[in-house]
Structure formats: C-alpha cells, structure tokens
Amino acid sequence: MKKILLYCVNLAAFITLMGCDNHNQSPRDAALVLEGRTMGTFWRVSLAGVAPERKESLQNAIQTQLDADDKELSTWKSDSVLSRFNQYQGTEPQPISDNMADIVTLSLRIARKTDGAMDITVGPLVNLWGFGPNRQPVKTPTQGEIDAAKALTGYRHLWVTERGERAWMQKDLPSLYVDLSTMGEGFATDHLARLMEKEGIKSYLVSVGGAVLTRGQNASGQPWKVAIQKPTDKENAVQAVVDLQGHGISTSGSYRNYYELDGKRISHVIDPATGRPIQHRLVSATVIATTALEADGWDTGLMVLGEEKAKALALREKLAVYLIMKENDGFTSWMSPQFKAFIQQQ
Template identity: 45%
Template sequence: MKLPVRNWLAPLGLAFLLAACQPAATERPQLHLTGDTMGTYYSVKIVGAEDGQRDALQAEIDRRLERVNEQMSTYRKTSELSRFNRHEDATPFAVSADTARVVTAALQLGRQTEGALDVTVGPLVNLWGFGPDARPTEIPSDERLAEARAQTGLEHLSVHIRAEGEFLQKSLTGLYVDLSAIAKGYGVDVVSEYLSEQGLTNHLVEIGGEVRTRGVNAHGQDWRIAVERPGPGEGMVQQVVALANTSVATSGDYRNYYELDGKRLSHTLDPATGRPITHQLASVTVIHPSCMMADGLATALTVMGTERALAFAEEQGLAVYLLTKTGDGFRVDMSSAFEKYLRG
C-alpha cells in the first residue's frame, strides 16, 4: 500500500498519545516511572499500580536493566560481551542464559534476513566511529575497510547450550559482537515480563523509542502510539497506531549520523559492503510480539532498502511501515499486516 506524503517537519520517533487521543472516560490509577539506561531513557506506564509500589518497582526495573548492561554493553569493559570480544581463541566462553538467548535470536534474524542483520559487524561499527571508539578524522581507506570486514561474519559465531551452562564461541580471533541493534528491545521485554510476573498486566514499556504494550491503558482502551514525522523539530504526528499485547520498534538514519569529508554517514551499516547505507529509505517501523525481534528486524529492513524491505515484509507476514525520501517529501509504504493497527 502506498500513500503520498509531503512536507514533513519533525524527526521520526515514537511518542505516546494518551489522553489527548482518547475520549473522556474514567481513568484508572497509573504509575509513570522514568530513568536512564543503555545510553538513553526509559519510560514505564503501569495501569492499576499504587503509588506505594513506586519505589520497589523502580528499584527492580533499574536492577534488571543494569543486569542487561552488565551482560551486553560494548561500552563497559567488564560486561560479558566485552570480555567475549577480548577472548582471543576459539575455546567456548561461558555467558549467562540471557546473553546466549539474545545472541541466538540475533543469529536467527541474521539467517532470516540473509545477513542484513549481522551482529558481528562490530569492527566496522568501531571503524566508522559508531561504537566506543572515537570517530575517524577521515573516511576509512579501502584497505582498512577490507581488514575490518575480514574480521566479520555470522558463520564465525555460535552459541552452545550444555548441561554445565551456556557458551559463545568464535572461529575468528578478531570477531567483535555488537548487540546494539537488538539489546534495547530485549531490555524492553525484560521489564514487561517482570511487570507481568507481578500481576501488573496493563502497562507500556519504552526504552529510547522501542515499545512493548500489555493489556489496556488507563481508559481501558488499546494503547495509542504515534509515529512522528521526520525532519527538524519535534512532536509532529505522522501516524497513530493502536497496540495491545505487542511491540513496536523504529530504525532509521535521521538521528544517529555525522558528516565527514562532505558526506553524511548513517550509523546503519550494510554488512554486504561494510559502509553506511546510502539509499533513500529514511525509517522503518516494525510491529511484532517481541520487542527484541521488532528491534532487530527494523535494523535489518533499514539495511535492505524500500523495495526489498517491503517484499520481505509481505513474504514473512510482518507488520512494517516504511518512510522513503523523495524529491518533494516522503513516501509511505506499508505491508498489508500493518494496516489493522492504523488509527487516525
């Protein structure tokens, strides 16, 4: 499905339309918890929770998100993932069940997307200055690019589940895994699953724009979430979706980029070339039951470009919304599975 869209003015992201998008109705009590994690913010809305639960819930949410950072951050030298990245031989490396679970999902998505999602592109992420290393002062040479690409490849990474525990293994000593394309979504799932375990089954969890919903909002309705329009400025609503018991994630080149030698360099790298993407697909929004999977799929589809991404979404039955830059604005494409979520 294609719709013409012109003259958009604000950056794409995910914002919440709560009372403003819903008719007046009796509201149930709602807690709103916020904090910082994974280099961004989190926002948690819990319907039916009492204010007396605030401190305990916030403390446990912070504890669980801190554990994800300690497991999977590439910015922390002591994290499991950082220690695995420094592991310079092919012997199995013990990790937590959580890290093994996320890497397994990343490998699954890598196969499903034919390599469009590749969590072993860490050497390339660092080379282009989108990881813990400083940004380069010049465009990397073909030689340096070839050297970095030689240290990547999903075929060199494996997960092993044994009676004594979970292990990661590499067949290249320089393999460097970067889970940034999937870990935020996993963190959202962790918080949502914790709240459900506590019987708090009406909630919304967001980490830096990746969202998972459960149950209904304070008005007893599906959660309304707005996708914002791309461009300078903030808060311009492009499309509203209604969600219940599912997740939504957005990826694009409109936020994390820099300019070097007169070129605009996106943080999204194409594993097939080792370079930042250059096509006109500005953003991808994916709705999926798992926020971890939505997060990874949004990145992979961004790598693919508009036509390939839309074909892939239809083939896989994915709910996907694409914004592509044109000469006079943006074009909207959506998969048939996405249409049922539209509101307004």
C-alpha cells in the same frame, strides 16, 4: 472521533507514546509514570491501576533489572559479559547466560533471513565509522581500512550451542567482535514486561529507547497507542498511529543519528556487505512483532536492505512493517498487509 493526546516525551526520536493522558484524573486514578536512563538511552514505564505508593519500589526494581542487563550486554563496559567474550582471543566455547543465548540465537536467525543485512558482528565497522566506543573519524576511512574491518566480521563465524544445562557461544575467528546494541533495547523492553507481570501488574506500557511493548489498557480505559514520527526534526509530527494490541514495536531510522564528514552525511546504519553507511532512500523502518526483541532485530536488517528488498522480505516473511522513504522534498510510505491491522485512524 476522539482527539488523541500526545504523550509528553518521544523515544529515540522515532516513536511517541500516545493515549495515556492524565488530565482531569485524580492522582490515584492517573497513570503512574516512571523513567530513567540505561544503555545510553532512556527508559519509561507507564502503569495503569497501580497505587502511587509503589512508585519508589518499582523504580528501584526496574533500574536494578536494567543495570543487570547493561552489565551483561554492554560493549562500552569492559567488564560486561559480552565484552569479556569479545576480549577472548580464542575459539573454544565460552559459557553464556540463557538471556544472551536467546538474543544471539534470534539475531543469527534474522541474519540468515536478511542475507547478512542484520549482522551482530559488524562492530569493527561501526567502530571504524565512529558510532561505537571509538571516536568519530577525522577523515573518511580508506577502502583498505574498510576491507580490514570487514575481514573481522561475519555472522557465520559465530554460533550458540547447549551442553547439559548451560548455553555456550563460540567463534571460529578469534578476533570476532559481537555487538548486541541493535537488539539490546528490545531485549530490555521485554525484560521489563516480564518484571511487570512478576509484580502482578497487567496494564502497562514499557519502553527502552525506540522499543515499546504494551499490555492491557491505559489509565483512561483506552488502548495504549504509539505514534510513528515523521522523519523530520519537528517533535510530535505524526506519520501514523498504531494500537499494539499487546505486541512489541521498534523503529530503526537513518535521519537522526548521523554526522557530517568530508561534506557528506554519515548514517549510523552500516551495510555489512559494503562496509559503509547506507546511502539509499529508505529513512525509517518500523516493525511490530510478538516481542520487542524480534521487532528490534528485524527493523535494523530492513533498514540496511533498502526499500525494494525490505518490501520483498516483509511480504515473504509476513512481517508487520511500515517503511518511510525520502522522495524529492518530501516522503512516501508503505506498509505490509500485516501492519494494516494495527493502524488507528487519527
């Protein structure tokens, strides 16, 4: 069995890139690696068979593309397209780009499939608990504050329509606040893949935050591999290794992004139904799908649902899903039949 060499960086603390080691290769034959920051996280692109001389131009093209995506989707920037929609306190249809229409349409479809567990209008609750642009609360929000924030949410208050050649987004609750952060990393990852294809590059691994997509083979002529990390604070603690086979992957987890408040651990994953951070024992949900965007949408909904409902949904929708649950002093895992086709022996 060949030894798998870990990549030197992990993404969003949940996924580690593997199988693209550059040791014993000449500079021209080694993978070309580019990286930077976007959307409050890191992006990384690994390319096989691409001349080092293209590094600067590709770096600039990638950053320009991601900056444009951020300007469209950010809730942190008041002048973004999405922020302007959120600032609009009316119910008339507002023009949006095709990109945003695609994201919102898919988000609403997944919202219906998860019975609202994945809800892109949950922003007021995310902000209330201190995981959005608002500061972390100094005390646990009261039930009254939670109820007031919940009254401002609900994916059924939002829809996308087409008029002529334009896409439009409309809300029947004027104060509705749309937050696409749960989908932004997957969307940006897919966008980078399209950029690589446009640049004539056929073998690449692109990632933004915890979303990854691959095509072709790495610089060693082997499949690109991705490791799902164990839910611990130890780097490179591998739970499972997958060969994406040209698919996208995304992981949502509750064990890294949290804070302590009033003696309790507060997770960034908010349940739209209760208005509170999740409390169940599911700590990580990984999804492999045709696109990184779709994987990014499903993993959040599964995390909110918890172990049993997530399993039932994965089986019903035939999703490639890998779940990790807290079990006493350790962890247990479960994978759907569709996920098994991607597992690699370590």
